[in-house]
Amino acid sequence: MAVVGTSTKRIDGIEKVTGTAEFTTDIVLPRMIHAKLKRSPYAHAKILGIDTSKAEQMPGVRAVITAADLPDVRLGVLTLDEHLLAHDKTRLVGEPVAAVAADTPEIARAACEQIEVQYEELPPLFDPEEAIRLDPPVVLHEEYEEYEKLLEIADMDERPPNLWQAYRIRHGDMDAAFKKAEDEGGHVIENRYATGYVHTACMEPHGAVAQWSSDGSLTLWAGGQSPYIARDGLAKALDLSPSKVRVIVPFVGGAFGGKLTVKEGAIAAALARKARRPVKIILTRAEDLSATAARTPFIFDIKDAVTKDGILIGRKVTSILWGGGYSGEGILKPIFSTHLYPGSYRLAALWVDSYGVYTNRVSGGALRGYGCAESAWAVETQMDIIARKCDIDAVELRINNLLTEGERTAITMPAHAFSAHECLTKCADAIEWGTPSESLESPWYRGKGIALGNKYSFAPTASSTELKVHEDASCELRTSAVDLGQGAYTILTQIVADEFGIEIDQVKLVTPDTAITPFDHVAGSSRQTFHTGNATRMACDDAKSQIRTLAAPKLEADPDDLDVSGGRIFVKGSPEQSIEVEDLFVVEMLAGKRPADVEVIGKATWEVTASPHDPNTGQGEEPMAYMGHGAQAAEVEVNVETGQVRIRKFVSAIDVGKAMNPQGVEMQNYGGGCMGIGIALHEDMCFDANGEMTNASLMDYKIPSIVEMPLNEYMESIIVEVPHQHGPYGAKGAGEIVVVPTSPAIGNAIYDAIGVRIWDQPLTPEKVLKAWKEKKASGNGSG
Amino acid sequence: MIDCHYLEPTSVSEACTLLAEHGDGAKVVAGGQSMAILLRNGLSQPSHLISIQHVTGLEDINASNEGVTIGAKVTLNRLSGIGETHPTLRALDDVVSDVADQQIRNFATLGGAICEAHPASDITVALSALHATVKLAGANGERTVPICDFVTGAFATAAGPGELLTEVVVPSFDLASAAAAHRRFALRAGDYPVVGVGAFVSLDGSGNCEDVRVVIGNCSGAPAHAQEAEARLRGNSIVGNNGALAEAGELAAAHVSPADDPMAPSEYKIDLVSVLTREALEEAIARATA
The missing domain is CATH 3.30.43.10 (Uridine Diphospho-n-acetylenolpyruvylglucosamine Reductase, domain 2)
Incomplete structure (x- = not known):
């Protein structure tokens, strides 16, 4: 019976629903103490001195550390620009300056208050357009040139001193495209878009528990997205060999890109080493929201050349990623966001200049959709504007510009398993595209909008798994893939059950522990089903091959003529000639039986390579592992007196190649849609003039509730299945594409309803109302 | 801890x-x-x-000719639907179900909500529009204070040392010719509102406005009467007079100077004051003439 492709129950469901699932915060070790961080109150300041003596003398305090207690190494993803604890300067409010471990969290917090830090305030820099100047008013990293960098950026005559990323695309003749558009009655359409500050705001805040062994090795429990990235980061920060670091990942209460590194865990480890006791650190909600990486804003200037028939012939983009004090996990966003500029469309000319800059705010991190969700806002709003300008239906216009299977995009990504057309048309049908929305009584207006989206999954990357077959024919999968709530454990279990023809409950998972489970890159970039799924199938094949070899003499057959399924090994074509898998594990001895000296462990590594891309042209071969497709549509109701936007109907159609667990995909469609709606309409980190976040609580940071979502019958999930040649069973990931088209679909619907454009996210009631009032005052629309 | x-x-x-x-x-x-x-x-x-968990006698709701007396420890969930049994409390009923969520309302008390004196509290706005009073017990006996005098600013009340709020009294009014209503705008279900407005109207025999109260929340430290809006309406024809209600809304908006907060800039709150004032008045008039 096929298990893959069916909506089996989540294997972690009972544990999570009954509260027995163990998360980082549940871990309690003997003699464990608690850590708190002393954070900078200034966005930009020199540290002149730190006096920890009062804190150290407090009863119950076991260790206090500052940068002086740590190896002098800078950390980072690709530009190593950040110390674990602020070294000589702080570059954002909330940057950790010192840390305390004490018997209770309360003592640790009180001790932090007793640490005296002498600062010399420096003028802060918040504006990205100031930051990118060649002569900026403030320079954040004076020693930037000396930093270790693992990534080449585009050539520049002179690097603006606050710039940490530059990437160019030079494809086709840009001038000719604009000239053609102007000469032949087409259009040149230029607009500026911006995204907002968004936080992952996971239910589970960041945290870790660190424990040292007497041999100088470290064990860290932390609910993160990658035990191996965490291990290597800890090793680097604490000057250890990675083999001395063991990372165990308990259940994770959401990550969404926000738990790629374990900065707090490394600080806890340093405290644990000094205190010679296990240390737990759990960030408060306010710390989590204000001082861990966020999705920081982009500014996009986009200029399109279009023929009078609505064919896109050229696109020019300049973008700035509004980075924070450190480059962090946002380092690749200015590059990866460019995948949406061609997206699913044919573009004869594409020129892009994409930058990332330092400012004295929270550092840029990953959040579901890494760059694509942001650039889609600009591109897919632009497509709506083009359609209206050319007086062509917005769905038809998009279809007319789509690539076809086998073509390459302007940045050389092959269009494969190209389902954009199917996603778009199914989505359009579901929202009854072409039928105008009903008129409502004043002051409410209804309108519909649609948008297309893509999400790449990055390469190079690799996943390894091991598959042990037990005496009872059950299977044990050892994987460092992480279930963040997306359902990875269930899907991997389904694959093993399917490959071995056994029941789900005959599969056991050994979850991430770098001492036991093999390398897996990361639970990120929608890669777990695709890459770990492939590695799991291959490990199953390896194990089955071992079983066939063991069984061949017993069945007096060639191993290649054997098959393994349902706990039996049989000769292909003659299933009656078979033995049980458990027969392999016993030998006859005298008149009895004893366990045989047999071990069946399949192993596999699935790897996807990528060719380097020239940062000056954006051209290369096979830049990514695969490209996902999806379309979403929204019908909104807008109140022109209050600016309130209600989502009446929402449709999400995504291509997953093969729905490994259809209900799981449906949940991604719904959950992603809800998150996308929150990002589009509600969520916004606010900062005061000193750079401090002013809404760092879940009361003030507006994650929408279920009440703000469309009613069940108006929320539609559509699963498209166009198999990918390299996907396991043809599958692609579903985790991120579901938030990519959401904002532009909603923005376009607002325009359809009341004829105004909001250019910067989120599309809050006050912005909608302001735009409406401006439209009324000027007597026409603004888009 | x-x-x-x-x-x-x-x-x-x-x-x-x-x-x-x-x-x-x-x-x-x-x-x-x-x-x-x-x-x-x-x-x-x-x-x-x-x-005061074990203090008894603060959990009753009693109606008399003078009005409805609500014990300080009555939970917000018990007040949900109160407008059906005590129609003079409909404006309070308008807001209680919008406070936070079910679990919180199971514990939250009316007295607690008043004494917190949150500047965005819908409850104090609705009670101010209803001309409610609070009873304070103290070492020297009891005293009664109008709620609008009790809440003196953001998170500040007139409760003196040793005083405990024990009861809230909502005075009676003639349901045949008077009513109150509350309208709010929140960014999210369960949130404090960006702006809340409570309105009370009583009509004379010819449908003119005999008395009116418009109370605005979250535009200053404590709920504030929109006196200019009230003056525009008092003594004038208001039933079916949408122009007058819109004008009252605009007058109310013209006389608030709210601060920016992370929920909304001042300018937007002012826009909402105008809309919500008109809507609260419309609803109150509809109820008074129903």
Whole structure:
């Protein structure tokens, strides 16, 4: 019976629903103490001195550390620009300056208050357009040139001193495209878009528990997205060999890109080493929201050349990623966001200049959709504007510009398993595209909008798994893939059950522990089903091959003529000639039986390579592992007196190649849609003039509730299945594409309803109302 | 963890004695739904928490000719639907179900919600529009204070040392010719509103406005009467006079100067005052003429 492709129950469901699932915060070790961080109150300041003596003398305090207690190494993803604890300067409010471990969290917090830090305030820099100047008013990293960098950026005559990323695309003749558009009655359409500050705001805040062994090795429990990235980061920060670091990942209460590194865990480890006791650190909600990486804003200037028939012939983009004090996990966003500029469309000319800059705010991190969700806002709003300008239906216009299977995009990504057309048309049908929305009584207006989206999954990357077959024919999968709530454990279990023809409950998972489970890159970039799924199938094949070899003499057959399924090994074509898998594990001895000296462990590594891309042209071969497709549509109701936007109907159609667990995909469609709606309409980190976040609580940071979502019958999930040649069973990931088209679909619907454009996210009631009032005052629309 | 003494009196007089004894350091906790947040954020740092959980006699709802008396410990969930049994409380009923969520409303008390004196509280706005009074018990006996005098600013009340809020009284009015209503705009279900407006109208025999009260929340520290809007309407024809109501809304908006906050800039709050004032008045008139 096929298990893959069916909506089996989540294997972690009972544990999570009954509260027995163990998360980082549940871990309690003997003699464990608690850590708190002393954070900078200034966005930009020199540290002149730190006096920890009062804190150290407090009863119950076991260790206090500052940068002086740590190896002098800078950390980072690709530009190593950040110390674990602020070294000589702080570059954002909330940057950790010192840390305390004490018997209770309360003592640790009180001790932090007793640490005296002498600062010399420096003028802060918040504006990205100031930051990118060649002569900026403030320079954040004076020693930037000396930093270790693992990534080449585009050539520049002179690097603006606050710039940490530059990437160019030079494809086709840009001038000719604009000239053609102007000469032949087409259009040149230029607009500026911006995204907002968004936080992952996971239910589970960041945290870790660190424990040292007497041999100088470290064990860290932390609910993160990658035990191996965490291990290597800890090793680097604490000057250890990675083999001395063991990372165990308990259940994770959401990550969404926000738990790629374990900065707090490394600080806890340093405290644990000094205190010679296990240390737990759990960030408060306010710390989590204000001082861990966020999705920081982009500014996009986009200029399109279009023929009078609505064919896109050229696109020019300049973008700035509004980075924070450190480059962090946002380092690749200015590059990866460019995948949406061609997206699913044919573009004869594409020129892009994409930058990332330092400012004295929270550092840029990953959040579901890494760059694509942001650039889609600009591109897919632009497509709506083009359609209206050319007086062509917005769905038809998009279809007319789509690539076809086998073509390459302007940045050389092959269009494969190209389902954009199917996603778009199914989505359009579901929202009854072409039928105008009903008129409502004043002051409410209804309108519909649609948008297309893509999400790449990055390469190079690799996943390894091991598959042990037990005496009872059950299977044990050892994987460092992480279930963040997306359902990875269930899907991997389904694959093993399917490959071995056994029941789900005959599969056991050994979850991430770098001492036991093999390398897996990361639970990120929608890669777990695709890459770990492939590695799991291959490990199953390896194990089955071992079983066939063991069984061949017993069945007096060639191993290649054997098959393994349902706990039996049989000769292909003659299933009656078979033995049980458990027969392999016993030998006859005298008149009895004893366990045989047999071990069946399949192993596999699935790897996807990528060719380097020239940062000056954006051209290369096979830049990514695969490209996902999806379309979403929204019908909104807008109140022109209050600016309130209600989502009446929402449709999400995504291509997953093969729905490994259809209900799981449906949940991604719904959950992603809800998150996308929150990002589009509600969520916004606010900062005061000193750079401090002013809404760092879940009361003030507006994650929408279920009440703000469309009613069940108006929320539609559509699963498209166009198999990918390299996907396991043809599958692609579903985790991120579901938030990519959401904002532009909603923005376009607002325009359809009341004829105004909001250019910067989120599309809050006050912005909608302001735009409406401006439209009324000027007597026409603004888009 | 909060480091303070936790005392559990069993009567109003014992609670008042403890409050007087511990002075400014003493704070009352009832359902704990406001206090827990104040404590967590360090906005309140009491030396003594006086829990009135075991104080009896503060959980009744009684109606008389003078009005409806509601005990300070009545939970918000018990007030949900109160407008059906006590029609003069419809404006209060308009808001209670919008406060936070079901779990919080199971614990949150009316007295606690008033004494928190949150500038965005819909409850104090609705009660102000209803001309409610609160009864304070103290060492020297009881006193009654109009709610609009009781809430003196953001998180500030007129409760003196040793005083405990025991009851809220909503005075009677003639349901045949008067009514109140509340309208709010929040960014999210369960949130404090960006702006809330309470309105009360009473009509004379010819449909003119005999009395009117418009109270605006979250545009200043305490709920504020929109006196200019009230003056525009008092004595004038208001039934079916949408122009007058819109004008009242605009007058109310013209006389508020709210501060920016992370929920909304001042300018947007002013826009909402205009819309919500008109809507609250429309609803109150509709109820008075129903």
